[in-house]
Amino acid sequence: MATPVSTPEKPKTAPAPVQPEAGGKPVAPEEGPAFDVRDFSLWYGARKALDGVSIRIPARRVTAIIGPSGCGKSTFLRALNRMHELTPGTRIEGSLHLFGEDLYAPSVDPVVVRRRVGMVFQKSNPFPTMSIEENVLVGLRLNGVKDRAFLQHRLEQSLRMSALWDEVKDHLKRPGISLSGGQQQRLCIARALAVEPEVLLMDEPCSALDPLATAKIEELIQQLRLRFTVVIVTHNMQQAARCSDRTAFFYLGKLVEFGETRGMFTNPSNPQTEAYVSGRFG
Amino acid sequence: MRTVTTPDSPAPVKPTSVSRWPDRSFHWLALLAALTLVGLIVLVGWELYRGSRLSIHQFGPRFLVSSQWDPVSDVYGALPFIFGTLVSSLIALVIAVPLGVATALFLTEMAPVRLRQPIITVIELLAAVPSVIFGLWGIFVLVPWLRDHFFRWLKDSLGFLPLFTGPIYGPSMLAGGIIVAIMILPIVTSVSREILRSVPNLQREAAYALGATHWEVIRIAVISYARRGIFGAAVLGLGRALGETMAVTMVIGNRPEISASLFAPGYTLASVVANEFTEATSDLYLNALFELGLVLLAITILVNAVAQLMLRSLAGGAGAKAH
Amino acid sequence: MTGLMGLSSLLVIAPLFLVLYFLIREGASSLDWNFFTQLPKPAGEQGGGMANAIVGTVALLGMAAAIGVPIGVMGGVYLAEYGSARSNYWLRFAADVLNGVPSIVWGMVVYAMLVVPFKTFSAYAGGVALGLMMIPLVMRTTEEVLVLVPQSYREAGLALGIARWKIITVIVIKTALKGIVTGVLIALARVAGETAPLLFTALGNNFWNHSLAEPIAALPLQIFSYAISPYDDWHRQAWAGALVLMMLILSCNVVVRFVSRDRR
Numbered sequence: 001m002a003t004p005v006s007t008p009e010k011p012k013t014a015p016a017p018v019q020p021e022a023g024g025k026p027v028a029p030e031e032g033p034a035f036d037v038r039d040f041s042l043w044y045g046a047r048k049a050l051d052g053v054s055i056r057i058p059a060r061r062v063t064a065i066i067g068p069s070g071c072g073k074s075t076f077l078r079a080l081n082r083m084h085e086l087t088p089g090t091r092i093e094g095s096l097h098l099f100g101e102d103l104y105a106p107s108v109d110p111v112v113v114r115r116r117v118g119m120v121f122q123k124s125n126p127f128p129t130m131s132i133e134e135n136v137l138v139g140l141r142l143n144g145v146k147d148r149a150f151l152q153h154r155l156e157q158s159l160r161m162s163a164l165w166d167e168v169k170d171h172l173k174r175p176g177i178s179l180s181g182g183q184q185q186r187l188c189i190a191r192a193l194a195v196e197p198e199v200l201l202m203d204e205p206c207s208a209l210d211p212l213a214t215a216k217i218e219e220l221i222q223q224l225r226l227r228f229t230v231v232i233v234t235h236n237m238q239q240a241a242r243c244s245d246r247t248a249f250f251y252l253g254k255l256v257e258f259g260e261t262r263g264m265f266t267n268p269s270n271p272q273t274e275a276y277v278s279g280r281f282g
Numbered sequence: 283m284r285t286v287t288t289p290d291s292p293a294p295v296k297p298t299s300v301s302r303w304p305d306r307s308f309h310w311l312a313l314l315a316a317l318t319l320v321g322l323i324v325l326v327g328w329e330l331y332r333g334s335r336l337s338i339h340q341f342g343p344r345f346l347v348s349s350q351w352d353p354v355s356d357v358y359g360a361l362p363f364i365f366g367t368l369v370s371s372l373i374a375l376v377i378a379v380p381l382g383v384a385t386a387l388f389l390t391e392m393a394p395v396r397l398r399q400p401i402i403t404v405i406e407l408l409a410a411v412p413s414v415i416f417g418l419w420g421i422f423v424l425v426p427w428l429r430d431h432f433f434r435w436l437k438d439s440l441g442f443l444p445l446f447t448g449p450i451y452g453p454s455m456l457a458g459g460i461i462v463a464i465m466i467l468p469i470v471t472s473v474s475r476e477i478l479r480s481v482p483n484l485q486r487e488a489a490y491a492l493g494a495t496h497w498e499v500i501r502i503a504v505i506s507y508a509r510r511g512i513f514g515a516a517v518l519g520l521g522r523a524l525g526e527t528m529a530v531t532m533v534i535g536n537r538p539e540i541s542a543s544l545f546a547p548g549y550t551l552a553s554v555v556a557n558e559f560t561e562a563t564s565d566l567y568l569n570a571l572f573e574l575g576l577v578l579l580a581i582t583i584l585v586n587a588v589a590q591l592m593l594r595s596l597a598g599g600a601g602a603k604a605h
Numbered sequence: 606m607t608g609l610m611g612l613s614s615l616l617v618i619a620p621l622f623l624v625l626y627f628l629i630r631e632g633a634s635s636l637d638w639n640f641f642t643q644l645p646k647p648a649g650e651q652g653g654g655m656a657n658a659i660v661g662t663v664a665l666l667g668m669a670a671a672i673g674v675p676i677g678v679m680g681g682v683y684l685a686e687y688g689s690a691r692s693n694y695w696l697r698f699a700a701d702v703l704n705g706v707p708s709i710v711w712g713m714v715v716y717a718m719l720v721v722p723f724k725t726f727s728a729y730a731g732g733v734a735l736g737l738m739m740i741p742l743v744m745r746t747t748e749e750v751l752v753l754v755p756q757s758y759r760e761a762g763l764a765l766g767i768a769r770w771k772i773i774t775v776i777v778i779k780t781a782l783k784g785i786v787t788g789v790l791i792a793l794a795r796v797a798g799e800t801a802p803l804l805f806t807a808l809g810n811n812f813w814n815h816s817l818a819e820p821i822a823a824l825p826l827q828i829f830s831y832a833i834s835p836y837d838d839w840h841r842q843a844w845a846g847a848l849v850l851m852m853l854i855l856s857c858n859v860v861v862r863f864v865s866r867d868r869r
Contacts, residue, residue, distance in 0.1 A: 304768060304770055305768050305769050305770050308769070308770035308773070308774075309687055309769075309770070311679055312679050312680070312682045312683035312686070312687055313683055313687065314679075315675075315676045315677075315678075315679030315680035315682075315683060315744075316679075316680040316683035316684060316688065316696050316744070318676050318680060318740060319680065319696055319699040319700050319703060319740070319741060319744070320696075320699055322703055322737060322740065322741075323699055323702060323703060325714065325718075326703075326706060326710060326711075326714050329713070329714040329717040329718060330710065330713060330714065330717075332717065333713065333717050380613070381613045381616055381617055382617065384609065384610045384613035384614070385610070385613050385614040385617045387610055388607070388610035388611055388613065388614045389614070392607045392610060392611075393611070393614070401614055401618060403862075404618040404621055405617060405618060406858075407621055407855065407858060408617075408618065408620060408621040410794055410795070410798075410854050410855070410858055411621065411624060411798070411851065411854075412797075412798020412799070412800070412825060412850060412851075412854065413708075413798070413799075413800065413801070414798065414800040414825045414828050414829050414832075414847070414850075415624065415628070415798070415828070415847045415850065415851060416624070417829070417832065418828060418832045418843055418844065418847050419623070419624050419627055419628075421832055421833075422627075422631070422832075422840065422844075423623070423627050464620045467617050467620075471617060497606050521705045522705070524707070525705070525706070525707025525708065525709070525710070526707075527707065527708060527709040527800075527801040528800045528801055528825075528829060532829075532832065532833065552707055552709045552801070555709050555713065556709055556801055556804055559712075559713070559716075559804065559805050560804070560805055560808075571713075572713060572717075575709070575710050575713045578707055578709075578710065579706065579707070579710050582705055582706065582707055583702055583705065583706070585705075586701065586702055586704075586705030587698075587702060590698060590701045590702070594698075
């Protein structure tokens with residue numbers, strides 16, 4: 001499915017030995033970085049939104065990105081699967097590798113990048129004309145998968161992974177938008193998982209949800225890290241503290257601090273981080 | 283370090299794998315379809331010009347000011363038709379603009395809310411009635427009534443004006459103007475309504491706060507604010523009126539003469555083309571008719587462009603038009 | 606003052622009721638089985654119908670839709686999905702200018718384009734004339750409904766690694782389908798009543814049309830030629846034809862209203 005485009009160029013540092021799994025899909029070993037970002041800057045027209053960000057985001061971990069609004073955290077997330085290119089007039093500098101492969105190499109198709117790096121949005125957005133089943137399978141179907149047994153298998157698998165299967169298994173033909181808000185968001189997660197991305201980006205996935213639905217999604221994120229690399233943007237620091245392994249703090253387009261979540265919240269090394277996590281600004 | 287720049291549109295970025303070509307061809311197909319608009323404008327202009335070359339060579343600019351239209355001796359001039367088109371359209375505007383604006387005011391400022399939607403629906407349906415049906419109704423209902431009652435009354439009460447003298451036939455410039463007025467009322471009304479709706483409530487409240495009455499508020503705050511937009515609506519109505527063909531052809535009398543009286547028959551650019559096109563016996567005759575079409579096109583495009591630019595320059599005004 | 610404005614409104618809406626009243630009064634009595642099944646009779650003979658004109662109008666609309674819908678919808682897609690603000694400004698301007706081109710002019714253009722070179726009036730020419738008129742109408746309404754589709758659906762599709770053209774066709778257009786159909790129906794209703802563009806393209810025909818390369822009858826043409834004829838019989842037929850045409854157009858409008866209400 002997710003056919004990585006081969007680039008001859010190998011990064012000199014950050015060797016991420018790629019091991020073939022059963023499906024022949026490259027998977028990084030536990031501790032290797034998923035994303036290796038170096039000196040990455042991004043402009044919207046003349047405005048610099050990201051300034052020299054360097055970060056190594058670990059594979060099969062949950063990395064939270066926090067920071068006050070306008071700090072560039074959503075921009076950074078979107079740069080990870082080149083979604084920012086939907087905005088006309090953007091420009092980047094620096095390098096961004098996923099499992100050793102340059103995502104911005106001229107030969108790389110952004111569509112292929114997005115197959116490898118899935119995304120869940122702030123507001124749940126199931127396609128309104130499609131049933132629950134169609135929503136989950138749309139990514140596979142539109143990419144040419146026709147094998148019905150495989151689709152059926154993937155449907156159940158994705159819905160189970162997003163902890164929605166038991167709630168919807170008896171009415172898969174109902175419209176996706178007939179679900180509750182929290183269920184819709186989990187449906188969107190199932191939809192993103194169905195194409196088997198290597199990374200799942202989440203852009204404030206709970207900000208429109210009530211606490212109960214939020215708890216379910218957070219629990220789900222804990223499950224997902226067993227198989228996927230998860231990067232989550234949140235403005236809720238408790239959420240970052242609860243469900244992430246690493247936390248990155250962005251401020252004014254710069255990466256201020258990045259480290260183990262526990263350490264960041266108990267003993268931040270940077271005064272700005274401390275001010276933010278203790279709620280003194282932002 | 284490398285610099286990667288995304289283009290100024292959210293279009294596909296770089297050609298890479300085979301999967302790019304469906305996307306690119308879809309993009310090009312869409313662009314091609316959109317460019318059809320430009321192609322059509324060029325096509326319309328070019329075909330009309332090509333069709334009228336003989337006449338343009340033969341008569342030059344004289345064509346526009348000559349009132350001779352004589353297929354027998356193959357001499358043609360457009361003046362009576364330009365005159366008829368302008369006069370019938372002006373009559374239509376004189377009737378339709380006050381009525382349309384008053385209706386729009388009624389709908390936005392005064393009418394009980396319950397009444398608004400039904401009236402709007404009826405006006406929309408009026409816009410859907412085909413020209414030929416108005417013409418049929420004009421021939422057999424409107425014109426006889428005008429002849430026997432309204433025109434007679436006009437002549438009796440305003441007969442001292444040159445406009446309302448001479449014999450009453452029925453089919454006439456005035457009848458043509460009235461039928462066109464009915465046909466442009468929907469567009470004048472709906473565009474005026476959009477304009478009036480775009481008047482900020484702040485304007486109204488400010489006037490009320492000064493102790494103005496309801497009518498004064500409308501006059502001071504609403505109309506003065508919306509004046510330019512309403513003018514745009516009128517110009518748009520004019521654009522429609524100039525090109526009306528069938529209904530006018532059926533009630534205007536179709537005689538190429540320039541008369542001061544509105545009771546006299548007239549002829550418009552569109553109706554002479556409609557009537558004589560298939561009967562044109564000589565090449566020059568057909569070319570002259572094409573040139574009439576060219577003149578009509580030039581006038582309507584000019585008027586429409588002015589109307590669109592006026593309506594567009596109103597920020598947020600004219601809803602659907604300025605989008 | 607309010608009274609005066611109310612009176613204006615009454616004057617504005619009165620013509621619709623007057624026209625409908627006379628259409629029914631003058632036309633209903635001539636509507637019978639023959640009207641829908643028979644060809645027109647020569648002047649002086651009783652009876653006859655407009656079967657060929659009804660079929661002709663349907664055929665012309667079919668051809669018009671075949672030209673106007675694909676080009677109009679794709680153009681609308683360009684405006685809503687690809688075009689920059691600047692190019693869209695001019696394209697919309699062009700569409701509005703084209704909407705203002707008098708319908709008789711379309712007839713002349715297609716005459717020069719298709720009738721002169723092929724040396725015959727034809728159903729094709731009529732269909733092309735109506736189809737060209739539909740393009741800007743369909744384009745604008747398509748654009749208007751496509752931009753109403755929330756951006757988040759496009760983003761969701763892109764994040765799944767779906768190609769852009771598939772997102773547009775399968776997700777965006779499908780979401781806006783009702784609005785697009787509405788726009789197409791309005792455009793069809795509008796050109797269904799057009800007479801002027803057909804006068805020197807489709808021309809009209811008193812018999813059944815055997816090939817689309819021949820002249821073809823159409824309701825509006827038949828109404829026109831009967832209305833200006835000197836025969837009472839034909840006048841009655843003209844009223845009946847007008848009633849049928851009006852019903853066709855009104856039902857289109859009613860369907861549109863029904864569909865778009867359902868949408869909200």
